[in-house]
Amino acid sequence: MKDDLLALRDLDDGWLDRRVFWDRDVYELELERIFxxxxxxxxxxxxxxxxxxxxxxxxxxDHVLVVRRRDGSIGAYLNSCPHRGNRxxxxxxxxxxxxxxxxxxxxxxxDGRLAGVHxxxxxxxxxxxxxxKLGLTPVAQLDTYKGLVFATFDPDAPxxxxxxxxxxxxxxxxxxxxxxxxxxxxxxxxxxxxxNWKIAAENFAGDALHAGWTHASGAEAMLxxxxxxLSGDDTESYHVxxxxxxxxxxxxGVGNAxxxxxRRIIDYLRANEARFTERLGPLRAKMVGSISSVNVFPNFSFxxxxxTFRTWQPKGPHRTELHTWVLVNRDAPEEVKDAWRxxxxxxxxxxxxxxxxxxxxxxxxxxxxQGVVTRRQRLYYGLGSDTAIEHPELPGNVHRGxxxxxxxxxxxxxxxxxxxxxxxxEVPS
Amino acid sequence: xxxxxxHFEVQAFLAYEARxxxxxxYPEWLGLFTEDAHYWAPGVENRGRSDKEGTYAPSRMAYxxxxxxxLRRRVTRFTAPTAWAEDPATRxxxxxxxxxxxxxxxxxELLVRSVFVxxxxxxxVDAATLYGRREDVLRRVPDGGLRIARRLVVLRHAVLPAKNxxxxx
Numbered sequence: 001m002k003d004d005l006l007a008l009r010d011l012d013d014g015w016l017d018r019r020v021f022w023d024r025d026v027y028e029l030e031l032e033r034i035f036x037x038x039x040x041x042x043x044x045x046x047x048x049x050x051x052x053x054x055x056x057x058x059x060x061x062d063h064v065l066v067v068r069r070r071d072g073s074i075g076a077y078l079n080s081c082p083h084r085g086n087r088x089x090x091x092x093x094x095x096x097x098x099x100x101x102x103x104x105x106x107x108x109x110x111d112g113r114l115a116g117v118h119x120x121x122x123x124x125x126x127x128x129x130x131x132x133k134l135g136l137t138p139v140a141q142l143d144t145y146k147g148l149v150f151a152t153f154d155p156d157a158p159x160x161x162x163x164x165x166x167x168x169x170x171x172x173x174x175x176x177x178x179x180x181x182x183x184x185x186x187x188x189x190x191x192x193x194x195x196n197w198k199i200a201a202e203n204f205a206g207d208a209l210h211a212g213w214t215h216a217s218g219a220e221a222m223l224x225x226x227x228x229x230l231s232g233d234d235t236e237s238y239h240v241x242x243x244x245x246x247x248x249x250x251x252x253g254v255g256n257a258x259x260x261x262x263r264r265i266i267d268y269l270r271a272n273e274a275r276f277t278e279r280l281g282p283l284r285a286k287m288v289g290s291i292s293s294v295n296v297f298p299n300f301s302f303x304x305x306x307x308t309f310r311t312w313q314p315k316g317p318h319r320t321e322l323h324t325w326v327l328v329n330r331d332a333p334e335e336v337k338d339a340w341r342x343x344x345x346x347x348x349x350x351x352x353x354x355x356x357x358x359x360x361x362x363x364x365x366x367x368x369x370q371g372v373v374t375r376r377q378r379l380y381y382g383l384g385s386d387t388a389i390e391h392p393e394l395p396g397n398v399h400r401g402x403x404x405x406x407x408x409x410x411x412x413x414x415x416x417x418x419x420x421x422x423x424x425x426e427v428p429s
Numbered sequence: 430x431x432x433x434x435x436h437f438e439v440q441a442f443l444a445y446e447a448r449x450x451x452x453x454x455y456p457e458w459l460g461l462f463t464e465d466a467h468y469w470a471p472g473v474e475n476r477g478r479s480d481k482e483g484t485y486a487p488s489r490m491a492y493x494x495x496x497x498x499x500l501r502r503r504v505t506r507f508t509a510p511t512a513w514a515e516d517p518a519t520r521x522x523x524x525x526x527x528x529x530x531x532x533x534x535x536x537x538e539l540l541v542r543s544v545f546v547x548x549x550x551x552x553x554v555d556a557a558t559l560y561g562r563r564e565d566v567l568r569r570v571p572d573g574g575l576r577i578a579r580r581l582v583v584l585r586h587a588v589l590p591a592k593n594x595x596x597x598x
Contacts, residue, residue: 090475090477091475091476091477091480092474092475092476092587093474093476093482094476094477094480094482095480185488185489185490186486186488186489186490187471187472187474187485187486187488187489187490187491188472188474188490189472189490189492189589190587190588190589191588191589191591191592191593192588192589192590192591192592193592194592214513216509216511217506217509217511217512217513217515218506220505220506220509220511221502221503221505221506221509222502226511261502321588324490325490326490341490342491342494344490345490345491345492345493345494346495346499346502346503349490349492350492350589350591350592350593350594351470351492351493351503351593351594353502353503353506355593356506356514356593356594356595357512357513357514359514359592359593360513360514360552360592360593361514363555363592364552
């Protein structure tokens with residue numbers, strides 16, 4: 001039964017089993033085979049400006065401490081003392097010379113090594129006490145891609161560049177459109193949604209369809225009109241995906257950015273169009289602020305143009321913690337960065353005029369599945385069944401048309417592959 | 430020390446304001462602000478006592494960092510017939526307490542501190558409770574009444590225990 005569910009046999013025909021959003025054992029398997037195995041976004045390098053800078057975050061339900069070490073490298077460790085398990089860092093961010101557990105005073109340096117213990121003479125008499133084996137547990141691998149820091153708990157996971165594959169070509173639209181690279185504007189905001197994490201992730205993976213309907217009132221507030229239709233014959237738009245990473249977009253250049261309602265942002269994008277083109281080529285330059293949305297598998301999403309970056313942290317099958325940040329080009333004028341920080345919050349934050357309508361939909365779409373009979377009804381994911389194309393410039397699986405379920409199907413196909421594979425070797429490449 | 434009369438006036442003003450929000454009378458609520466008003470509700474971070482960065486700062490992300498025009502935009506969304514999530518209406522309750530009034534830095538202005546709790550019932554079973562401290566600058570205007578020239582809202586939550594903030598504080 002479970003194998004049958006995980007195989008998602010009807011997915012290619014456009015159907016999804018609702019149990020993927022509800023069952024506790026499916027969720028536990030996700031923690032093991034997706035969150036304890038995939039490369040997960042943990043930080044932007046700009047959040048760790050100097051030795052001792054740290055932040056805490058989640059990899060699945062494991063709490064992780066991410067640190068800039070003295071040699072400038074970045075480390076990530078389980079935020080749990082190997083003595084009795086207490087957190088060794090209780091702040092969400094800051095600067096420290098090391099970390100001391102509040103319970104029994106065990107202290108750890110920035111490399112995660114056990115530096116000292118309270119009542120050390122007593123421990124020193126124990127033959128089983130080996131300081132070198134009692135440091136904080138590091139992640140298995142950590143790597144960066146153009147400012148973004150990723151980590152995985154799986155030593156057998158492929159290198160980050162292979163995990164991202166050709167999706168790096170698309171990520172460069174946001175991460176490498178300017179010579180100075182990117183940074184996160186200050187701070188972060190976190191909220192909770194009583195929804196399954198995948199409902200949020202698949203929305204960013206491909207759901208251009210909802211924008212014009214769900215967000216009609218937000219568009220009214222920011223643009224003075226509704227969202228324009230996206231499925232007209234003259235609209236050049238795509239769903240693309242690589243290894244379950246998904247980007248849906250059109251080529252209007254500034255459609256998303258315009259919703260921030262700040263002239264300085266549009267002026268910045270227009271003034272830099274030639275430079276974007278020089279770095280990215282004419283096609284990708286038109287993606288920089290266009291109507292689009294992205295999910296890096298499994299739970300790291302962003303919106304080009306609005307520049308909101310976020311993770312959907314799983315807190316049980318029916319609860320998600322949403323962490324958000326704002327990405328800006330490091331060399332952009334301060335007033336432009338500030339406009340983005342404000343605009344992203346005005347549109348996509350818990351008080352944002354767009355985001356406000358999403359949570360309600362996702363919570364009720366999750367909660368409906370409590371009904372055993374409701375749960376038997378499959379959900380329709382059939383849009384764009386014959387839209388696959390070869391494109392001379394765009395790598396990965398490319399589908400024509402933004403109003404499409406192709407990316408959502410690709411997201412769940414990857415989900416299925418990972419849940420069914422016992423090891424990374426068994427995951428289809 | 431402000432007069433008993435002024436304190437009473439401020440208390441009545443804040444209670445009236447809270448009722449306008451409970452009753453979703455947003456255009457009237459906007460009328461309580463000066464044209465140059467700034468409404469700021471910074472994001473609150475869970476940082477250590479010795480952290481010089483502090484738990485909130487103007488340079489960091491904020492739930493609201495609004496001019497009056499920004500607030501008007503939010504009201505446009507609340508009052509749009511297409512704001513699906515607002516129908517049925519959320520049942521909001523704004524409780525304002527611990528009011529302290531003193532003269533402001535500028536003549537004709539008052540510095541008013543208060544605490545608030547925002548309870549909400551939504552849909553059938555959804556509920557949320559948000560709370561924090563406020564610091565207002567109220568300005569005396571020519572018609573003799575008070576207007577909000579500046580408001581700082583500091584929530585007591587690092588992780589917002591709700592899916593959204595579909596009201597004002």
